[in-house]
Amino acid sequence: MAPIITEEMQEAMQGVVPSTLVTCSKAGIPNTNYISQVYYVDAEHVALSHQFFSKSIRNIDENPKVSVSIVHPESFQMWRLDLVFIRKETDGDLYDQMTLQLEAIASMTGMEDVFHLLSAYVFKVVDIHKIV
Amino acid sequence: MEEGHLSSTTSLEKLHEKLIRKNKELDILGEIFSQIRGSMDLDAILNLILRQLDHYFGFHHSMILLKGKGNFLKVVASYGYEVTGIGAKVEIGKGVIGTAAKRKKLVRMGNINLSIMYVLAGEAIENTENEIIIKLPGLQKPRSQVAIPMLNKEELIGVLTVESDRVNLFKEEDEQIISLISNQAAIVIEQARMYDMERQRFQEIEQINSKLSELTQAQQNTLNLFIKYVPESIVKKALSGHPDLIFEGELREVALLFCDIRDFTSVSERLTPSQVVTVLNTFYSRMNDVIRKNQGVINQYIGDEVFVIFGAPVTIVNCEERAVCCAIGMIEQVALINKELKEILGVSISVGIGVHCGPVVTGNLGCEDKISYSVTGDVVNTAKRIESLTKDKPDSILVSDQIYSKVAHLVEANERELVNVKGKLEKLKVWEVVGVKRNSSELHS
Amino acid sequence: MQIPDKLKSYVNGPHGMNMGTRGADLQPEYARVLGSRFVDDQHIHLFFDGPSAGRTIQNLHDNGLVSVILCSLENYESYQFKGKFVSLHPSNPDDLQWIANYLEDINVLLVKVGFPDQGMYKYPRSSMMTLLMEVEEIFEQTPKAGTGQKVFA
Numbered sequence: 193m194a195p196i197i198t199e200e201m202q203e204a205m206q207g208v209v210p211s212t213l214v215t216c217s218k219a220g221i222p223n224t225n226y227i228s229q230v231y232y233v234d235a236e237h238v239a240l241s242h243q244f245f246s247k248s249i250r251n252i253d254e255n256p257k258v259s260v261s262i263v264h265p266e267s268f269q270m271w272r273l274d275l276v277f278i279r280k281e282t283d284g285d286l287y288d289q290m291t292l293q294l295e296a297i298a299s300m301t302g303m304e305d306v307f308h309l310l311s312a313y314v315f316k317v318v319d320i321h322k323i324v
Numbered sequence: 325m326e327e328g329h330l331s332s333t334t335s336l337e338k339l340h341e342k343l344i345r346k347n348k349e350l351d352i353l354g355e356i357f358s359q360i361r362g363s364m365d366l367d368a369i370l371n372l373i374l375r376q377l378d379h380y381f382g383f384h385h386s387m388i389l390l391k392g393k394g395n396f397l398k399v400v401a402s403y404g405y406e407v408t409g410i411g412a413k414v415e416i417g418k419g420v421i422g423t424a425a426k427r428k429k430l431v432r433m434g435n436i437n438l439s440i441m442y443v444l445a446g447e448a449i450e451n452t453e454n455e456i457i458i459k460l461p462g463l464q465k466p467r468s469q470v471a472i473p474m475l476n477k478e479e480l481i482g483v484l485t486v487e488s489d490r491v492n493l494f495k496e497e498d499e500q501i502i503s504l505i506s507n508q509a510a511i512v513i514e515q516a517r518m519y520d521m522e523r524q525r526f527q528e529i530e531q532i533n534s535k536l537s538e539l540t541q542a543q544q545n546t547l548n549l550f551i552k553y554v555p556e557s558i559v560k561k562a563l564s565g566h567p568d569l570i571f572e573g574e575l576r577e578v579a580l581l582f583c584d585i586r587d588f589t590s591v592s593e594r595l596t597p598s599q600v601v602t603v604l605n606t607f608y609s610r611m612n613d614v615i616r617k618n619q620g621v622i623n624q625y626i627g628d629e630v631f632v633i634f635g636a637p638v639t640i641v642n643c644e645e646r647a648v649c650c651a652i653g654m655i656e657q658v659a660l661i662n663k664e665l666k667e668i669l670g671v672s673i674s675v676g677i678g679v680h681c682g683p684v685v686t687g688n689l690g691c692e693d694k695i696s697y698s699v700t701g702d703v704v705n706t707a708k709r710i711e712s713l714t715k716d717k718p719d720s721i722l723v724s725d726q727i728y729s730k731v732a733h734l735v736e737a738n739e740r741e742l743v744n745v746k747g748k749l750e751k752l753k754v755w756e757v758v759g760v761k762r763n764s765s766e767l768h769s
Numbered sequence: 770m771q772i773p774d775k776l777k778s779y780v781n782g783p784h785g786m787n788m789g790t791r792g793a794d795l796q797p798e799y800a801r802v803l804g805s806r807f808v809d810d811q812h813i814h815l816f817f818d819g820p821s822a823g824r825t826i827q828n829l830h831d832n833g834l835v836s837v838i839l840c841s842l843e844n845y846e847s848y849q850f851k852g853k854f855v856s857l858h859p860s861n862p863d864d865l866q867w868i869a870n871y872l873e874d875i876n877v878l879l880v881k882v883g884f885p886d887q888g889m890y891k892y893p894r895s896s897m898m899t900l901l902m903e904v905e906e907i908f909e910q911t912p913k914a915g916t917g918q919k920v921f922a
Contacts, residue, residue, distance in 0.1 A: 207434030208468060209884070212838065214789030214797035222797055224789035224836040224849060225910060228439050247917060259799040261787065268888030272799050272823060292431045296423040296471075297440050323801060323821045323893065 195320040196235040201262065201271055205232045208265035213240070215251035215258050223247055230262050230273075233286055233314060238275065240313045241290045252277050252313065261323075270323040275315035287312045352380045353501065357508060366516040367401065373484075373509050374403035381498055383486045388474075389414060389421060390482035390513065397425055397483055414483075424471035425483050430503060436467045472502055474510035481510040573687035578635035579647035579727065580704060581620065582678045582711035583611065583654055585628035586718050591671050599669060604628065606664075607673070610657045618650035623697065633699055636686045644681050644730035648757065651677045651721045652735075658719065674718035678711025679727050710754060713743060717756075725753040734761055771810040772904055773920060776848065780807040783874040785840040788815060790828035800825040801892060802837060804871035808901065813850065815900040816860055816868050821893040829854040835902055838910060842878040847910040848920065853903045860897035868897060 197205075207229030216222045225248055231239040238260075252258060256277035263270045281287050290312050355376075370388045377383045385404040389397035392413070399412045417426040424431040433439060471485040484506045585591075585607065592600045611630055615622055619640045620632040632650065635643035654677060662672040682703035689698040706724065714720045728737055736759035742751035772780065786802035800822040806814040815837055819826060829835065833854040840847040860868065872889050880886050907920040 206432070206468065207439060209435075210438060210785075212787040212789075212799055214791075214799045214836075216789075216791040216795050216797045218795075220791060220795060220832060220834065221851070222789040222791045222834055222836045223851075224787055224799075224838045226787075226838065226840060226847065229434060255795050257794075257796045259789065259797040261799050261801070266885055268885060268891050270801065270892070274796065288429065289432070292423055292427055292429055293433060293439065295427070296420040296431050296433060297436075299418045299423060300440065321821075321823060 194236055195317055197232060197238070197317065197320070200264065200269070201320070202232045203266075204262040204264040204269065204271065205230050205238070206265070209263035209268075211263070212261045213248055213258060214260070215248045216255050217251045218254040223251055227260075230260055231286065231290070231312075236317050237278075238273065238315050238317060239281075239286055239290075240315070241294070258315065272321045272323055273317055274319040276318055277313060278316050279314050280311040281314055282311050284312075286314070352376075353504065353508075366513065366520065369509070369512055369516060370401035371403070373505065374401055377486065377502070377505075378403060381502070385487045387485050387487075388482060388509075389425075389485070391416075391425070391480050397421065400482075420469050421471045421483050421485050424473050424485075425480055428473045428475055428478070428480055430473070430499060431471045432499070433467075433469045436469060470499065470502070472499075472506045474506045474513070476507070476510040476514050481513055484509070573685050574636075575683055576636045576639070576686050577643070577682065578633055578684055578686070578699065578703075579643040579679060579681040580684070580699070580707040581630075581632040581634070581647050581651060582708050583630045583632070583651075584676050584711060584714070586674045586676050586715060588628040588673065591673055594671060595669065603665065603669070603671075603673070606661060607658075610661055611654055614653040614657055615650055618646045618653065620646065620650050623699065633686075636684070636699065637697065642730075644679075644727050645734065647679045647681070648721075648723060648727065648731045648735060651679055651723075651757065652760065655719055655721065676711055676714025676718065677721045678707055678709070678714060678723075679721065680707035680710055680724040681726050681730070682706075706752065709743070710752075713740075713754065721757040723755050723757055725755065728755040731757075735759065736761060770905060770907070772807070772813070772907070776907065776920070777807050779839070779841075779846075779848070780805055780813050782839070783871050783878065785842060785875075786815070786837060788817065788825070788835060788837040790825050790835050791832070792824055792828050793831050796824075798822075798824045798828055803889075803892060803894065803897070804868045805837070805839065806867060811903055812855065813902050813904060814864070815902055816864060816871075817898055817900065818893045819859075819896045819898045822898075826857065826898070829857060829900070835900070837902070840910075842875070842882060845911060849908040849910045850902070850904050850906075851908070852905040855901040855903050857898055857900050860899045864899045865897060868894070 210226045210228055211230050212224060213227045214222060214224050227240060227248075229241070231241070233239050240260075258275050258277065260273050260275060261270055262273065374386045374388065377386050383404075387399055387403070387405075387409065388401040390400050392398050395416045397414045397416060399409045399414075402408045402410060414421050414425075416422050420431050420433050420436070467487065469485060469487045471483050473483055474481045484502065486502070591603075595603065607628075608625060608630070612622065615630075615632050618634070620634050621636065621638075622630060623633050624631045632647075634640060634647045634650070640646060654675065658673065658675050666672050680703055682701070684699040684701040684703050686697070686699045688696070690696055710722050710724055713722055722740065723731070723737070735757050737755040737757045740754040740756050743754050744751055782805055784805070786805055788800045788802045789797055790800070791797045800817050802815050802817050804814075804816040806816075808814055815835075817825070834851075835854050836849055836851040838847060838849045876887060876889050879888060909918050909920050
């Protein structure tokens with residue numbers, strides 16, 4: 193059976209506690225960095241906003257396998273998710289919500305025209321581990 | 325594998341949970357709306373919604389903003405904040421609330437400060453040309469917020485926003501209910517607003533009406549006052565046609581009457597100033613009654629002298645007869661006045677009246693700031709001259725020959741001497757009116 | 770390379786710390802780090818719980834590549850250290866004390882920032898491991914302009 197994302201895990205995917213993203217280049221060098229939020233798409237998919245470090249993006253383009261951590265903001269439960277990149281999205285509800293968030297932030301600094309969401313990176317959940 | 329895989333018992337439990345939850349939601353919604361629908365008080369409705377959100381969902385901080393007439397929202401209700409913030413404005417398009425309003429979509433922000441940093445940092449890498457200076461927030465609590473647009477048929481009514489400075493968890497189902505509540509609230513707000521608008525419009529109309537009657541009354545009062553200073557006929561002429569027409573001059577056939585209180589100076593010496601005024605005003609008002617009855621127009625009062633015109637500005641029939649009739653009436657009135665004056669003040673007055681007729685130039689002389697209706701011409705001077713002849717005989721009426729020719733069938737008169745008139749070669753024939761012929765009942769109309 | 774002076778004390782934390790390795794199949798693996806310590810100009814210690822780290826240990830033995838990100842909770846100053854695994858052994862009492870101090874200190878910071886008290890104590894520590902890492906590259910990862918740059922000694 194495929195691993196599914198539970199309600200509790202969804203609560204860890206609201207961008208309250210930053211997540212860690214581990215990627216790996218084709219040459220095999222791992223790269224570890226923070227991302228603000230892992231987005232819940234459905235029970236078997238998550239997404240990342242394109243607004244993260246370019247080295248990570250380059251790695252994903254070369255090697256679609258990634259590992260992320262999510263932390264529940266109240267219980268501090270942590271999960272590790274193995275993901276595989278499947279597609280970029282440039283429209284739809286997910287993209288909209290990401291765009292809205294980006295816009296909300298950008299408009300606080302008067303930069304709403306400068307920032308634009310390039311795409312949403314959608315991943316399939318391959319495995320989930322509760323780190324406890 | 326561990327966590328994350330459903331067993332069949334767990335799935336049943338979960339479904340059961342979901343069902344209970346759904347029922348609870350329906351109860352909540354029903355209760356909120358029955359309470360809201362009963363009232364039309366917008367403030368009460370909004371505050372109720374916010375209280376209920378805390379009661380049912382544990383949202384300790386919330387606000388409702390309504391769209392203003394311009395490109396902004398205004399906080400109209402708040403719950404759970406130390407400073408209410410009511411009246412604060414948010415520009416549409418700015419920040420979480422402004423974006424939810426602009427895009428008419430729900431916006432969730434799990435950790436605002438963190439998001440700010442990551443977004444700006446991410447862009448900073450891409451756009452290294454732009455000097456983006458980010459203030460690192462330092463130790464700051466994670467702030468989460470959900471902003472929900474309140475829509476009525478796609479029209480933005482306002483935004484409902486729920487915030488937490490602790491870690492607050494907005495479950496997706498919660499968001500759905502809140503969206504529902506928010507849109508229902510939008511409808512209710514619109515209704516309450518329309519009700520308010522109607523009431524306001526009604527009040528405005530009432531105000532306008534009362535203002536109108538005030539104005540009409542004021543206008544009427546002004547007109548009434550005005551008429552006292554200017555003959556009504558002139559006022560009406562001025563009001564009806566082109567105002568400039570009042571300056572037009574005319575040549576008219578009129579009868580003129582001068583009436584003077586003989587030797588008033590010596591009478592007034594025996595009276596106090598206010599008594600003098602009383603006497604004069606009594607004289608004026610009694611004379612006025614007679615004059616009006618005979619369709620005369622008082623042109624001027626000059627101290628103790630009255631100058632009356634018959635036949636202008638409005639033409640009257642038999643202006644000469646009217647003038648003479650008026651003169652007779654005035655003498656009768658003076659006798660009555662004297663009865664009172666003798667009794668109260670121990671004085672009496674006597675008058676002299678001169679009447680003449682002929683063509684005069686009538687018009688409104690003067691300019692914008694001061695206009696007076698005037699008659700000019702020889703006839704005026706002659707009428708005055710005739711009146712001055714009465715100084716030898718108090719309480720007498722002297723008329724010109726031209727007048728006499730018009731009233732001979734109505735009055736008894738004695739021919740008087742021929743009179744010199746300044747600037748004229750011919751001497752003037754003058755008659756003294758001494759009585760009324762028996763058959764002339766018209767004179768006393 | 771040599772760890773620059775300005776980062777020597779930084780390495781001692783307490784910071785948010787997270788580690789990444791990868792398997793033979795290029796599958797990346799995340800692991801939580803519960804403390805770090807400056808050893809010398811080229812080396813640092815990383816402490817983590819073995820059993821809950823998934824394939825981390827396997828990966829280390831397979832290719833030895835490791836990257837760890839450290840983030841200051843006070844000002845979000847962040848650095849990514851990339852390098853090689855040198856050695857791995859169960860943590861000794863000294864290490865365990867270091868770890869205990871780390872948890873205490875980081876908890877204070879987390880509470881200040883509004884996170885639950887004692888949250889960190891949830892993390893499994895049944896079998897702590899001490900990893901000696903040789904640092905080869907350090908990257909500035911603080912969210913700001915110019916981030917991603919390599920830091921030179």
